[in-house]
Amino acid sequence: MKFRLLKTGFQSAATNMAIDEAVLTEIASGNSPPSLRFYGWTPPAISIGYFQSLEEEVDLAACAAHDVDYVRRITGGGAVLHEHEITYSIHIPESAASAFGIPLGILESYSKICDGILKGLALLGLSAKFVPLNDIVLEHQGAFRKISGNAQTRKNGIILQHGTILLKVDIDKMFSLLKVPNEKLKGKLIEDVKQRVTSLSAALGRDVSFEETLTVLQKGFAETFPVLNFESGELSETEKSLAEKLKKEKYVNDMWNRRR
Amino acid sequence: MKKAIYKVPNGKLLKIFLEDSDGKISSIKITGDFFLYPEENVEKLEAALAGATLTKEDLSAKITEFLKNTPTTFFGLDNESLVTTIVNAA
Numbered sequence: 246m247k248f249r250l251l252k253t254g255f256q257s258a259a260t261n262m263a264i265d266e267a268v269l270t271e272i273a274s275g276n277s278p279p280s281l282r283f284y285g286w287t288p289p290a291i292s293i294g295y296f297q298s299l300e301e302e303v304d305l306a307a308c309a310a311h312d313v314d315y316v317r318r319i320t321g322g323g324a325v326l327h328e329h330e331i332t333y334s335i336h337i338p339e340s341a342a343s344a345f346g347i348p349l350g351i352l353e354s355y356s357k358i359c360d361g362i363l364k365g366l367a368l369l370g371l372s373a374k375f376v377p378l379n380d381i382v383l384e385h386q387g388a389f390r391k392i393s394g395n396a397q398t399r400k401n402g403i404i405l406q407h408g409t410i411l412l413k414v415d416i417d418k419m420f421s422l423l424k425v426p427n428e429k430l431k432g433k434l435i436e437d438v439k440q441r442v443t444s445l446s447a448a449l450g451r452d453v454s455f456e457e458t459l460t461v462l463q464k465g466f467a468e469t470f471p472v473l474n475f476e477s478g479e480l481s482e483t484e485k486s487l488a489e490k491l492k493k494e495k496y497v498n499d500m501w502n503r504r505r
Numbered sequence: 506m507k508k509a510i511y512k513v514p515n516g517k518l519l520k521i522f523l524e525d526s527d528g529k530i531s532s533i534k535i536t537g538d539f540f541l542y543p544e545e546n547v548e549k550l551e552a553a554l555a556g557a558t559l560t561k562e563d564l565s566a567k568i569t570e571f572l573k574n575t576p577t578t579f580f581g582l583d584n585e586s587l588v589t590t591i592v593n594a595a
Contacts, residue, residue, distance in 0.1 A: 294538050294540075295544050295547075296535070296536055296537055296538070296539060296540075296541065296544075296547055297536055297537065297538060298520065298522070298534065298536040301520060301536065319544065320540075320544075321538070321539060321540035321541060321544065321580075322538055322540065323517075323518075323538030324538070351542065351578065351580070352580075378540065378580050378581060379540075396540070397540075398542075398544060399542065399543070400543075426510050426518075505534060505536055
């Protein structure tokens with residue numbers, strides 16, 4: 246069963262989200278095969294969940310001052326700083342899910358897809374586990390700490406799940422860009438998050454590159470879904486032009502990003 | 506805009522923004538890091554709550570009715586938390 250492997254490199258927030266949606270649309274139309282994509286973000290950017298209020302969550306002035314971009318996702322979930330990380334997105338038709346070994350139930354499908362990441366992390370010598378609904382945690386210095394957040398949507402009969410795996414994390418920087426519910430408690434909140442979040446480089450005590458992580462994640466997904474034949478591919482011309490259109494008409498616009 | 510924030514038990518963070526008048530909802534925004542499927546139904550739910558009386562009973566009934574007519578799945582969110590947070594905001 247053919248599964249396209251896409252490596253679209255480092256692109257802007259709006260471009261990255263536009264590509265995810267363009268690929269979803271083309272798979273739904275039957276023009277593109279199911280796909281697994283790996284990508285990075287340049288410049289660094291915050292993505293917020295579909296249901297979040299942009300102004301409530303993101304300090305837009307601080308982002309501008311730090312040259313950090315922002316975008317609203319089509320998936321739910323929270324605010325994520327995309328810097329020193331690798332993002333994956335997997336696109337699977339619901340009609341093919343069971344043939345691929347992916348349960349149709351939302352929680353179950355999150356778990357199965359995250360298995361790909363767990364197996365990838367195991368190849369780095371790390372023992373991670375999935376915590377419903379959408380987190381992957383690692384045991385590090387006596388506690389389970391989050392290393393990956395994931396978000397899923399289903400549109401036009403396609404399961405799109407994307408997520409990020411942290412290579413390095415700067416919690417102080419993250420909080421300089423995000424707003425918190427209670428400013429007075431910000432210090433405590435930051436300390437709390439530092440305990441509950443980790444990264445591959447913190448866990449392994451060495452620098453871990455995007456490329457190295459991509460390689461193990463690719464193997465992890467291949468191991469998790471043995472029926473799939475991953476073949477390196479490219480975005481089709483239609484996907485490229487659709488992504489360009491979506492970027493210009495949706496993802497760079499306030500009408501989308503500031504809708505809530 | 507009135508606002509209330511609530512950590513849904515075993516769930517995500519819910520933030521309600523509310524405008525009300527004469528004890529009824531004029532407009533409402535249901536925001537947070539939860540998941541809801543299909544996603545567009547959040548806007549439909551917000552529209553369905555316009556005009557609702559700001560009592561636990563009426564809010565709960567309106568949400569229940571909405572869910573019956575417009576199948577929606579919540580993750581990290583629930584009827585009770587919505588009601589509690591809306592009442593807290595008011």
